[in-house]
Amino acid sequence: MSLEQPSVDFGRRYLRIDTARVAALIPLRAIVVSVVLVVVILAAGVASMTIGAYDVGLDAVLRAIVDPTSDPDVRQVVVEWRLPRVLFAVLCGAALALSGGIFQSLTRNPLGSPDIIGFGIGAQFGVTLMMIVLELNTYMFKAAGALIGGLFTALLVYVLASKNTMSSFRLIIVGIGVSAGLGSLTSWILISVSVEKAMMAATWGAGSLASLGFDQLLPATIVFAVVMVAALPLNRTLPVLEMGDDAATALGIRPGLTRLSAMVLGVALIALVTAAAGPISFIALAAPQIAQRLTRSNTPMGTAPVMLTGAALVVVSDLVGQLLSVPVGVVTVSVGGVYLAWLLAAQFARRA
Amino acid sequence: MSEVSRPTTLPAAPVTDAGSDTSNPDVATTDADIPGAGSRPDRGDLPHRTALRVTGLFAAGALLVCVTIASLAIGNRAIDPMTVLSALTAYDDANPLHLMVLELRVPRTILGILVGAALAVCGALIQAFTRNPLADPGILGVNAGASLAVTFAVGVLGLTAPGAYVPFTLAGALAPTLLVYTLGAVGSGGATPMKLTLAGIALGAACTGFTTAIVLHDLGTLQVMRFWGVGSIGGRTLDQLAWALPLIVVGLIIGLICARSLNALALGDELAHALGARVRVTRLWVIIAVTLLAGTSVAAAGPIAFVGIMIPHVVRWFTGPDQRWVLVYSMLVGPIFLLLADILGRVVLPSGELRVGIVTGILGAPVLIALVRRKQVSGL
Numbered sequence: 096m097s098l099e100q101p102s103v104d105f106g107r108r109y110l111r112i113d114t115a116r117v118a119a120l121i122p123l124r125a126i127v128v129s130v131v132l133v134v135v136i137l138a139a140g141v142a143s144m145t146i147g148a149y150d151v152g153l154d155a156v157l158r159a160i161v162d163p164t165s166d167p168d169v170r171q172v173v174v175e176w177r178l179p180r181v182l183f184a185v186l187c188g189a190a191l192a193l194s195g196g197i198f199q200s201l202t203r204n205p206l207g208s209p210d211i212i213g214f215g216i217g218a219q220f221g222v223t224l225m226m227i228v229l230e231l232n233t234y235m236f237k238a239a240g241a242l243i244g245g246l247f248t249a250l251l252v253y254v255l256a257s258k259n260t261m262s263s264f265r266l267i268i269v270g271i272g273v274s275a276g277l278g279s280l281t282s283w284i285l286i287s288v289s290v291e292k293a294m295m296a297a298t299w300g301a302g303s304l305a306s307l308g309f310d311q312l313l314p315a316t317i318v319f320a321v322v323m324v325a326a327l328p329l330n331r332t333l334p335v336l337e338m339g340d341d342a343a344t345a346l347g348i349r350p351g352l353t354r355l356s357a358m359v360l361g362v363a364l365i366a367l368v369t370a371a372a373g374p375i376s377f378i379a380l381a382a383p384q385i386a387q388r389l390t391r392s393n394t395p396m397g398t399a400p401v402m403l404t405g406a407a408l409v410v411v412s413d414l415v416g417q418l419l420s421v422p423v424g425v426v427t428v429s430v431g432g433v434y435l436a437w438l439l440a441a442q443f444a445r446r447a
Numbered sequence: 448m449s450e451v452s453r454p455t456t457l458p459a460a461p462v463t464d465a466g467s468d469t470s471n472p473d474v475a476t477t478d479a480d481i482p483g484a485g486s487r488p489d490r491g492d493l494p495h496r497t498a499l500r501v502t503g504l505f506a507a508g509a510l511l512v513c514v515t516i517a518s519l520a521i522g523n524r525a526i527d528p529m530t531v532l533s534a535l536t537a538y539d540d541a542n543p544l545h546l547m548v549l550e551l552r553v554p555r556t557i558l559g560i561l562v563g564a565a566l567a568v569c570g571a572l573i574q575a576f577t578r579n580p581l582a583d584p585g586i587l588g589v590n591a592g593a594s595l596a597v598t599f600a601v602g603v604l605g606l607t608a609p610g611a612y613v614p615f616t617l618a619g620a621l622a623p624t625l626l627v628y629t630l631g632a633v634g635s636g637g638a639t640p641m642k643l644t645l646a647g648i649a650l651g652a653a654c655t656g657f658t659t660a661i662v663l664h665d666l667g668t669l670q671v672m673r674f675w676g677v678g679s680i681g682g683r684t685l686d687q688l689a690w691a692l693p694l695i696v697v698g699l700i701i702g703l704i705c706a707r708s709l710n711a712l713a714l715g716d717e718l719a720h721a722l723g724a725r726v727r728v729t730r731l732w733v734i735i736a737v738t739l740l741a742g743t744s745v746a747a748a749g750p751i752a753f754v755g756i757m758i759p760h761v762v763r764w765f766t767g768p769d770q771r772w773v774l775v776y777s778m779l780v781g782p783i784f785l786l787l788a789d790i791l792g793r794v795v796l797p798s799g800e801l802r803v804g805i806v807t808g809i810l811g812a813p814v815l816i817a818l819v820r821r822k823q824v825s826g827l
Contacts (some may be wrong), residue, residue, distance in 0.1 A: 206645075255820075258820060264644070264819075265820070267644060268816075268819040269815075269820075272811075272815035272816045273816070275585065275752050276808055276809055276813075278808065279807075279808025279809050280805070280808075282805060283800065283802075283805045285673050286674055286677055286802075291666070294666060297659070376652075377652070419660065419664075425663060428652055428655065428659065431652065432652030432653025432656055433649075433653045435645075435649035435652065435653075439642070439645050439646060439649055443631075443634035444633050445634070
C-alpha cells in the first residue's frame with residue numbers, strides 16, 4: 096500500500112493498493128470523508144440512544160452496548176429498543192442515498208430523484224388508503240400501501256410527462272399536478288375520520304422510524320445487502336454511461352443492460368426503505384449531491400461516501416426529530432427543502 | 448431579445464384595438480394608431496372583437512348571477528329559487544328556509560365569489576408578472592407559506608378565530624413571493640419559468656415540512672389544521688367575512704390598475720422601460736396585490752389549489768393576452784368556477800365532507816397536466 100500520484104495527474108491524491116491479488120486506486124479524499132462520516136454516524140447514533148422517555152446517560156449507553164453483564168433494564172432499553180432504530184436509520188439512509196445516486200447518475204440531473212416526482216405524496220396516499228379506508232392496520236399492509244402508492248405515482252408521473260422526449264420541466268409540473276390531486280384525496284380521507292386515526296396515518300405517512308425493531312431489521316438488512324452487492328458494478332459502469340451511450344459502448348459498457356439494472360436496483364432500494372419506514376423524503380435527492388461536493392468527485396455515483404452521507408443525514412435527522420418529537424421524515428423534508436433551494440441558487444448562479 | 452420573443456407564450460390572437468401601444472410587440476410597431484384600419488386583413492374586424500369581448504363579459508356576468516342563485520338554492524336541502532329570492536327581498540323570521548338561506552348559504556356564496564375572484568386575479572397577476580404561464584399561488588409556494596404561518600398561529604400561539612389569521616397569512620404570502628422571485632432571479636437570464644417553478648417547489652417543500660412538524664406535535668393543532676388545510680368556503684358567518692371584503696377589493700383594484708403596465712412588462716424589462724412603463728413600481732404594486740389577494744383568500748377559505756392557474760388560461764383562450772381583459776374576465780370566471788366546484792361538492796356528498804378545495808384539487812390536476820403537455824407551454 097502506498098500513497099502516490101498515478102502516472103496521469105487527475106489533480107487528486109490516491110491511495111494505491113497493490114497486492115498479489117488485489118489492485119485498486121482509491122482517492123485519498125474519499126477515504127478521509129468516509130472516516131469523518133463514520134465518526135459522525137457513531138456520535139449521533141450514541142447520542143440518539145440516550146434520548147427517550149427513560150433517561151440513560153452517555154456512559155450507561157456505551158456500557159450497555161459493550162458489556163453484556165451490565166444493568167439488564169438499561170440493556171433492554173438501549174439494545175432492544177433504541178439500537179434497532181439507529182441501525183435502521185443507518186440502513187435507510189444508505190439505501191436512499193445509493194438509490195438517489197443511481198437515479199441522478201442515470202438521468203445526469205441532480206434533480207433526477209424520486210422525491211421530485213411525487214413518490215412521497217403517493218406513498219402517503221397509499222398508507223392513508225390502507226389504514227383508514229380499507230382499515231388494514233398491520234405492518235405488512237401499511238408497508239404495501241406505501242410501496243404501491245409511491246411506485247404507482249412515480250410511474251404515473253413518468254408516463255404522463257413523457258412525450259417523445261423527457262423534459263425535466265414537464266416532469267416537475269406533472270409531478271406537482273399529480274401530487275396536488277392525490278394530496279386533495281388524502282386530505283379528504285383525513286378529514287372524514289377521527290383525529291386520532293388521522294394522526295396515526297399522518298405520522299406513518301410522513302416517514303417514521305419509531306415503530307421498528309429487530310424483527311424488521313433482519314429481513315431488511317438481508318435484502319439491502321443483496322441489492323447493494325448487485326449494485327456494486329454500477330459504481331464503475333454508471334459514471335461511464337454519463338458520458339453518453341456511444342462513448343460508453345466504445346468503452347465496453349452495454350448501455351441498455353446497465354440502464355435497466357440500475358433502474359431495477361434503484362427502485363428496489365427506495366421500495367425497501369418505504370416499506371420499512373414510510374417515505375423519508377429528500378435524502379435520495381440531497382445525499383448524492385452532498386457526497387459529490389464533499390469528495391469533490393465528478394459523479395453523484397460513488398458507493399461508500401454516498402451511502403455514508405445518506406446514513407449520517409438520516410441518523411442526525413432522526414436525532415433532531417426525537418429532540419423535537421416529530422417523525423424523521425418531517426425533519427428531512429424541512430431540511431431537504433431548504434437544501435434544495437440552496438442547491439438551485441448555486442446552480443443558477445453558476446450558469447451566469 | 449430572447450425575453451421579447453416569448454412574451455407570454457400564449458396561443459391566442461395577440462391584437463387589441465384600444466391602447467395597443469403597449470400591448471404587444473407586433474402591434475406596437477405596426478398599427479399603433481390605426482385600430483382596426485384593416486392594415487392586417489386577418490385581423491380586420493377589430494371593433495367586432497371588442498364587441499365580442501364586451502358581449503362575453505355580459506354573458507359571464509349573467510352566468511355568475513345564475514350560479515350565485517344556484518349556490519343559494521342547491522344544498523343538503525334544496526330550496527326553490529323563488530323562496531331564495533323572497534328570503535333576500537322579504538325576510539321572514541319564522542320561515543326556517545329563509546333563515547337557512549341568510550345564515551348559511553349567503554355567507555358561503557359571498558365568500559365563494561370573493562375568494563374565486565381573488566384567486567383567479569392573483570393567478571393572472573403572477574403569471575403576467577413572472578411571464579410564466581404555469582405560475583400559480585400554489586405552485587410558487589405562496590399557499591404553503593401562508594399555511595405555515597397559520598399553522599404557527601394555531602399550533603404555537605394558540606389563535607383560532609379566522610380573522611386572527613389575517614396578519615399571518617399576509618406575511619406568509621408575502622415572504623414566499625419575495626423569496627421565490629429573488630431565488631429565481633439569481634444568475635443570468637433573470638427569473639425564467641423553470642427557475643421560478645423550482646424555487647417554488649423547494650420553498651414549498653420546506654414550508655410543508657415545517658407545517659407537518661408543528662401539526663404532528665399536538666392533536667389539537669392537527670384537529671384544526673386538517674380541516675383548515677383543505678380549502679372550504681362553508682361554515683363562516685357574515686361578521687367573520689367583514690374584514691376580508693376590503694382587503695380583497697383593494698387587491699383587485701391594485702391589480703386592475705397594474706394591467707396596462709403588465710402588458711408592457713410582457714415584452715421584457717428593457718422594452719417595457721422604453722415604452723414608458725415604470726418597471727420597478729409595477730413590480731412592487733403587483734407583489735402587494737398578490738399578497739393581499741392570496742393572503743386574504745387563504746385566511747378566509749384555506750388553501751384552494753388550481754383556481755389561480757386554470758382560470759386565466761381558460762380566459763385567455765377567449766380574450767387573448769391583453770391583461771386588462773384577462774383580469775376583468777378572471778374576476779368573473781373565477782367565482783363562477785369556484786361556486787360550481789362548491790355546488791358539485793355539495794351535490795356529490797351532501798354530508799359536506801367534499802369541500803371545495805378537494806374538488807378543485809381533483810378537477811385541476813388533469814387540467815394542469817394537459818396544459819403542460821401542450822406544445823407551447825412545454826417549449827418554455
